[in-house]
Amino acid sequence: MAATRTHRVAIVTGASSGIGRALALRLASTGYRVGLIARRGDRLEELVLEIESAGGTAFAAVADVGDRAALHRAFRDVEDAIGPMDVLVANAGFGMPTHLDPVNIDDIENTFRVNLMGVVYAIEAALPGMLARRRGQIVAVSSLAGDRGLPGEAAYCASKAAVNVYLQSLHADLRGRGICVTTVCPGFVQTEMTPLDATLTPFIISADDAARRIARLIDRRRGGVHRFPRRMALLMEIVNRLPDFVLRLIMSC
Ligand SMILES: NC(=O)c1ccc[n+]([C@@H]2O[C@H](COP(=O)([O-])OP(=O)(O)OC[C@H]3O[C@@H](n4cnc5c(N)ncnc54)[C@H](OP(=O)(O)O)[C@@H]3O)[C@@H](O)[C@H]2O)c1
Structure with missing residues (x-):
């Protein structure tokens, strides 16, 4: 299985912790050469060493995904090192509560810059090469929170909803051009961004479990939207039908 992927290259943004780190390790262990991008260079270098000591190939580049020029530079550096x-x-x-009085506008702008424009800039960097080669897969890690505006999470939910719709259009636009577009919507995943209180995180899964599910979608080139775990996706379907006041009551308990 690994042999077929030995010459393939995957670039993961947000690879310094959580889902991105677990996915990079998993892809490397199945033969991908992996490019790692995030802001914490020390974490990325540790991961490069871990992958290389297991016999894999990895290259790290530091960038803030919301900084278009820096992100494009990072993609160029990674591709120069390990291939297209x-x-x-x-x-x-990342997630940050949205406040109303006063409105925390800097946090809100930053949420859109990172969660939405970080995805858009990454796709902008990937597309020319993929279109020229008529081959590739674009995966964005969104969230079940993108399906509904949850109390206190306006900016996070809206940024993920925008990612979902952006990729939905791309999925249609890129049909027949050799590029598969995959939107991943996890429920709660145990990472640095998750609250420690387990009562707030029903059906939580590990970062390794999330990475395994995403790697399978990549392996099978499954396009479209994928929500998991199933029980949390079902719960969100119910929540999506609740009137706002019921949801507010539940979330304030
Ligand atoms: N945990 C959950 O319950 C959950 C559920 C649904 C969806 N998600 C989504 O899953 C994705 C990964 O999150 P996670 O749960 O694995 O959390 P995490 O452990 O906090 O990882 C977030 C990653 O994103 C990177 N990052 C954040 N801001 C960045 C920026 N401005 N520029 C470059 N990299 C940046 C972080 O690296 P640096 O800090 O080193 O830059 C880190 O590698 C996120 O998109 C999140 O919204 C998470």
Whole structure:
């Protein structure tokens, strides 16, 4: 299995922790050469060493995904080092509560800059090469939170909803051009961005489990939207039908 992927290249943004780190390790262990992008260079270098000591190939580049020029430079550096990318995983993102009085506009702008424009800039960097080669897969890590505006999470939910719709259009636009577009919507995943209180995180899964599911979608070149785990996706379908006041009551308990 690994042999077929030995010459393939995957670039993962947000690879310094959580889902991105677990996915980079998994892809490397199945034969991908992996490019790692995030801001914490020390974490990325540790991951490069871990991958190389297991016999894999990795290259790290530091960039803020919301800084278009820096991100494009990072993609160029990675591709120069390990080759043109077959798979892009635009995973970097973060969550920050949205306040009303006063409105925390800097945090809101930053949420859109990183969670939405970070994905858009990464795709912008990946597309020319993939279009020229008529081959590639674009994966964005969105969230089940993109399906509904949740109390206190306006900016995060809206940024993920925008990612979902952006990729939905790309999925249609790129049909027949050799490029598969995959939107991944996890429920709660145990990472640095998740609250420690387990009652707030029903059906939580590990970062390794999330990475395994995403790697399978990449392996099978499955396009479209994929929500998991199934029980959390079903719960969100119910939540999506609740009136706002019921949802507010539940979330304030
Ligand atoms: N954990 C969950 O419950 C959950 C659920 C659904 C969706 N997600 C999504 O999954 C993705 C990964 O999150 P995670 O749960 O694995 O959390 P995490 O452990 O906090 O990882 C977030 C990653 O994104 C990177 N990142 C954040 N801001 C960045 C920026 N401005 N520029 C470059 N990299 C940046 C971080 O690296 P640096 O800090 O080193 O830059 C880190 O590698 C996010 O898009 C998140 O919204 C998470």
